[in-house]
Amino acid sequence: MATPAAAAPASERRDHGKxxxxxxxxxxxxxxxxxxxxxxxxxxxGHATVQAAGQVVDNTVLTAIVTPVVCLLAVFFVYxxxxxxxxxxxxxxxxxxxNDNRVQVLWIVITSxxxxxxxxxxxxxxxxxxxGGGQGPNPIALPSGPKLxxxxxxxxxxxxxxxxxxxxxxxxxxxxxANTQIELHVTSLDVIHSFWAYELGVKADANPGVDNxxxxxxxxxxxxxxxxxxxxxxxxxxxxxxxRVVPASQFASWVKGQERDFAPVAKYLPRYSxxxxxxxxxxxx
Amino acid sequence: xxxxGWKLLGVAAVLAAGGVLIGLxxxxxxxxxxxxxxxxxxxxxxxxxxxxxxIQTVAAVGPAFSPAHPDYVSYLVRDTQGKWLRRTVWxxxxxxxxxxxxxxxxxxxxxxxxxxARPQGIDGNSFMLDGKPTAVINPDDTSHTFAVPxxxxxxxxxxxxxxxxxxxxxxxxxxxxxxxxxxxxxxTGKAGHYRWQCFVPxxxxxxxxxxxxxxxxxxxxxxxxxx
Numbered sequence: 001m002a003t004p005a006a007a008a009p010a011s012e013r014r015d016h017g018k019x020x021x022x023x024x025x026x027x028x029x030x031x032x033x034x035x036x037x038x039x040x041x042x043x044x045x046g047h048a049t050v051q052a053a054g055q056v057v058d059n060t061v062l063t064a065i066v067t068p069v070v071c072l073l074a075v076f077f078v079y080x081x082x083x084x085x086x087x088x089x090x091x092x093x094x095x096x097x098x099n100d101n102r103v104q105v106l107w108i109v110i111t112s113x114x115x116x117x118x119x120x121x122x123x124x125x126x127x128x129x130x131x132g133g134g135q136g137p138n139p140i141a142l143p144s145g146p147k148l149x150x151x152x153x154x155x156x157x158x159x160x161x162x163x164x165x166x167x168x169x170x171x172x173x174x175x176x177x178a179n180t181q182i183e184l185h186v187t188s189l190d191v192i193h194s195f196w197a198y199e200l201g202v203k204a205d206a207n208p209g210v211d212n213x214x215x216x217x218x219x220x221x222x223x224x225x226x227x228x229x230x231x232x233x234x235x236x237x238x239x240x241x242x243x244r245v246v247p248a249s250q251f252a253s254w255v256k257g258q259e260r261d262f263a264p265v266a267k268y269l270p271r272y273s274x275x276x277x278x279x280x281x282x283x284x285x
Numbered sequence: 286x287x288x289x290g291w292k293l294l295g296v297a298a299v300l301a302a303g304g305v306l307i308g309l310x311x312x313x314x315x316x317x318x319x320x321x322x323x324x325x326x327x328x329x330x331x332x333x334x335x336x337x338x339x340i341q342t343v344a345a346v347g348p349a350f351s352p353a354h355p356d357y358v359s360y361l362v363r364d365t366q367g368k369w370l371r372r373t374v375w376x377x378x379x380x381x382x383x384x385x386x387x388x389x390x391x392x393x394x395x396x397x398x399x400x401x402a403r404p405q406g407i408d409g410n411s412f413m414l415d416g417k418p419t420a421v422i423n424p425d426d427t428s429h430t431f432a433v434p435x436x437x438x439x440x441x442x443x444x445x446x447x448x449x450x451x452x453x454x455x456x457x458x459x460x461x462x463x464x465x466x467x468x469x470x471x472x473t474g475k476a477g478h479y480r481w482q483c484f485v486p487x488x489x490x491x492x493x494x495x496x497x498x499x500x501x502x503x504x505x506x507x508x509x510x511x512x
Contacts, residue, residue: 155398156495157482158434170400172437189397190486190495234500238434238480261410264421265403 016083024075028068035067036060045201048224048245050217051132052201058125065114134186134204134212137274143215147183150176153276154186154193154206157235159226163255168272171258174226174243176218177251186212189276194230197243203229211274218245320502322510323362323372327381334381339363341388341464342429342442344489346371346504347455357498358391358429358487358505361456369457373507379476385440387467388460390453391428393444394487394494399424401484404469406438412469414443428465430484433509436474439484442467479509 040060047053125131130141151162153170162170174197176182186195186204193206195214199222204214227240246254259266270276327334339362346359350371361369377383396402402424404412411420428444442465445452449463458464483505486494498504 153398155484156499158432158484160398160400170398172400172405172434190493233495234502234506235480235482241434262400262403265400265424268399268402268421268424270399 016079020075020079023079024068024072027071027075031071032064032067036064039063045198047219048199048222049132049201049219051129051215052199054125054128054131055201058122058131061121062118065118129217130215132201132203132214132216134214137211137213139213139215141215143181143217145181147181147215148177149183149185150174151272151274152184152186152195152204152206154188154190154195154228154232156190156233157228157239159193159195159206159228159239159241162272163258164272166255167259167266168269169255169259169262169266170269171262172241173258174241175251175254176243176245177248178218178220178245180218180248182216182218184214184216185274186214187275191232192230193228193232193239195226196229197224197226199224200243205230209275209277221245221247320374321372322374322376322508323364323370324376325362326365327378330382334378336377336381336383337386338375338377338383339386339388340431341369341456341458342391343453343456343458344391345455346498347457350456351504354497354501354504355455356490357501358489359456359498359503360505360507371456371503373481373503373505374510375507376510376512377473379473379511381473382470383473384470385431385468387431387440387442388458389428389442389444389465389467390456390458390462391444391487392447392452393426393428394485396424396427396430396441396484397486398484401430401432401439402427402441404440406433406436406471407440408470408472412440412467415466427485429487429505431481432484433471433479433481435477435479436471438471440467440469473509473511476511479511480506481509482506 040056040063043056043059043063045052045055047056126133127141129143130139135141149164151164153160153162158172159174160170160172161174162168184195184202184204186206187210188206188208190208192208194203195206196203200216202214202216204212206212222245224243224245225240226243228236232239325336325338327336329335341361341363342359343361344358345356346354346361348355350359350361351357359371360373362372362375363369403421404410411418413419414422422441422443426443427441429442430439431442432439445463445465451462453462453464483499486499487505488494488497488499491497491499499506502508
């Protein structure tokens with residue numbers, strides 16, 4: 001006993017394909033602009049810094065490209081459910097699938113173009129300013145202009161921050177001036193941590209003995225969250241705090257206050273170094 | 286068919302026994318003596334809750350407190366009868382003043398990051414060390430710290446000199462033995478579960494002092510259970 005599909009004439013079988021393609025194109029043409037214009041601006045991590053805003057663009061591009069793929073799957077799924085439903089009688093095999101060179105070529109071309117475009121786009125975006133990622137001790141993507149250097153020191157289980165431009169003062173708080181290009185030097189005193197400032201769009205591994213450099217250009221005032229993103233021991237889950245981006249004048253008075261508060265310990269701090277090591281005998285790198 | 290049934294029953298029995306053993310082990314870990322909460326007695330001053338918390342740090346907790354790990358460095362807390370307990374989860378009232386006394390019987394290990402030699406988050410940002418007001422100590426002379434990062438609280442504890450007489454071998458240590466006395470005051474905020482820890486890599490015998498008691502609640506780590 002033949003299936004309905006097998007029994008149908010060739011012209012009708014081809015209609016299934018046409019219907020699916022037309023429905024897919026119509027749905028994609030509607031959904032993709034909606035994703036870009038409505039969902040895109042809401043995607044993480046927000047627009048608080050130049051790097052974060054760049055990541056929103058990246059996420060929007062990726063989501064826009066994946067939208068037609070999702071539409072194709074959805075259309076085919078719904079179409080198959082509605083058109084190829086078995087309603088009675090004995091189950092038998094459908095017609096055999098045969099090779100179609102046009103489909104294969106089309107598939108290879110579309111996927112290759114998509115992957116190559118994404119590779120080129122991602123490389124271009126990374127080369128702009130590093131996209132907030134740690135670039136190691138010799139960064140390739142260097143933003144232009146003056147930069148404020150700040151060292152991020154991970155240790156079990158708290159991040160502390162050194163400001164070499166301000167006498168090397170170290171504090172447990174991260175405060176950044178607004179509208180400033182920041183050069184973060186991320187390292188660790190003990191085990192592997194990862195400095196993740198979500199709203200800043202920065203994530204960089206903190207390894208002992210490694211100077212991992214990441215850049216971020218701040219915008220307006222902001223409170224952001226910092227957490228460790230690398231399992232680092234008992235209190236890893238508690239290794240978080242908040243930081244602030246403040247106007248430049250407020251930053252200047254804050255850093256003066258920190259220099260005053262931590263003056264008693266200043267003489268004991270090691271000479272500023274881009275790396276530190278867990279061995280107490282080599283503490284200052 | 287019957288043989289297959291017996292096989293299945295055997296597999297189920299082995300799995301069940303394994304589950305029970307794992308459950309018992311996890312239960313033992315979860316009910317470790319050190320992780321039980323100790324409720325610190327509260328008094329009232331002008332309607333404000335006030336707490337006196339007395340603790341000690343010891344180089345080796347000893348078999349009486351920890352038969353499994355007698356050589357672990359540890360904190361102990363003193364109850365109202367003056368008895369020392371190996372408990373590192375302390376229940377405190379919210380928005381209270383907490384007067385802390387720490388008797389440190391351990392020697393110096395040295396801080397990995399000297400910034401923690403500066404007390405933070407306590408009244409006056411200074412503490413009393415053997416009766417003297419202290420705003421900073423030499424990081425190399427630090428034995429341990431008492432730190433509650435969520436409160437921004439860090440207090441460095443000076444160690445007993447290497448050549449001090451009558452040093453305590455293992456807990457419980459008495460005040461007749463060589464020790465340093467550290468007192469300070471801080472304030473609890475809203476209710477919550479706040480971890481406390483030591484920043485000195487003080488786990489002797491572990492690589493760079495990281496492991497063992499530094500990674501185990503009930504020794505050098507615990508919670509302030511603020512209610």
